[in-house]
């Protein structure tokens with residue numbers, strides 16, 4: 608039987624800059640062994656108990672992976688829809704599949720656009736401050752779906 612584990616977290620990079628946090632919001636619930644959270648984080652959380660707090664350092668390969676230079680590509684402007692307004696920093700997906708990589712526009716030249724398909728946190732070592740706030744058995748539905756449905760198994764998604 609898989610478990611659903613809930614935790615609060617604050618994520619910082621190695622300079623201490625906060626990248627993300629659940630504080631002041633709902634804790635994050637995940638179904639274990641379902642790749643809902645990064646492996647380096649799940650490995651430690653899986654052996655914690657409700658009420659435990661921990662600082663967890665996750666190296667890039669166990670977080671969002673190393674930067675893949677092959678995902679930094681130049682695209683002809685003509686490959687974008689003619690009415691597309693291109694701005695550096697904009698993000699888009701090549702197709703509507705939720706699992707396809709998100710590309711970020713890095714620079715715009717006269718007839719080419721450089722885009723980066725790496726995850727924004729690729730290549731970064733991450734530092735999590737976590738507190739476990741809930742733990743229960745997964746419902747059958749959650750096991751079928753492969754993800755958690757919130758604190759009580761009835762969350763929308």
Ligand SMILES: [Zn+2]
Pocket residue numbers: 748749752754756764
């Ligand atoms: Zn579901």
